[in-house]
Amino acid sequence: MQKFLPALVLAILLSSPVSAAIIEGKVYSWETFEPLKNCIVTINTTPVQRYVAVNGSYMFEVEPGVYLLEAYYYGDITLYANETVRITENGTYRIDLLAQPVIEELNVSAPEISFELGNGKRESSWPVVPVFIALTVVIAASGYLIIRKRGEKSDDEEALPEDLEELLAIIRRSGGRITQKELKQLTGYSDAKISLMLTDLERRGKIERVKKGRGKIIFLKE
The missing domain is CATH 1.20.5 (Single alpha-helices involved in coiled-coils or other helix-helix interfaces)
Known part of the structure; x- marks a missing residue:
């Protein structure tokens, strides 16, 4: 019996499941801030993992390390997003991506003179x-x-999308000043979507965000 004990212990160790971290999230469209359906998400593990995000959601299991997360969408225009992720320990990491149009480099070829x-x-x-x-x-x-x-x-x-108009209307009704946390409660949107929408409004010059403590206050600039 003692002769078989080391082999038995080794077999138990080899059969034990290897724990790994989970990277999950959604890919959003830069224009509508809605989940981007039927996009391809890749991560540069060995071997490379690819995921077809039918409804915009993806999930990978990885070991601790540094990885490049990329998302591609091929439609009327090509959209792309990437994010460098550092995994230090096991657990679930939530990474949402915002896919934007790809601007190709200008290739200029001169004729022979x-x-x-x-x-x-x-x-x-x-x-x-x-x-x-x-x-x-x-x-x-x-x-x-x-x-x-x-x-x-x-x-x-151009006219603002309906969801951005809705956000502006809520800020107006609040006297032109509201916290990001209150906006999330009033709209029911996720933190990621609220943040993306506010970034778009700030880029258009409609609002201004001021950090206060752990939160942010949104001011209407109209």
């Missing part, structure tokens, strides 16, 4: 090429900035 010499041979005009490339980059960058400014202006002028 040449001139004809007196002997009929065509040679590249090397002093002209760098100047042409520089001008092309400047023109492309200027056009991009103009389009971006127009887009920002149209975003400011």
Whole structure:
């Protein structure tokens, strides 16, 4: 019996479940602040784990370490979000992601420029090429900035989504001043969604948030 005891102890240890931390959360759309359906969430474990978040929710089991959490959505426009997560001990970690449009880098290719010499041979005009490339980059960058400014202006002028209008109406009824905790109680929204909505309103210049103690007070700027 004593000969089999070490083997029995080893078998029990190997069969014991290995505890791991859980990373879970939701992916939200930058435009509507609603859960982003049918997106792909990945985490760079070994091997890499991938999760198709049908209703925007995901969950991974990981060992302690530092990981890169990424979310992709492929529709009319491509949306992307990422977050670096440090896991120090076992437990459940809640990480919500806000997916935003991907802005691709401008790729500028200059055509070949040449001139004809007196002997009929065509040679590249090397002093002209760098100047042409520089001008092309400047023109492309200027056009991009103009389009971006127009887009920002149209975003400011367009009507607010219903949920943001609802939030502003609650702040107005409270005399233009309310705490973030009170907003959560009145709307029933989660902390993550309230925070995202207030960030959007602050970006549009509608409100201002001031930290007081452990909470925040929201002031109407209209």
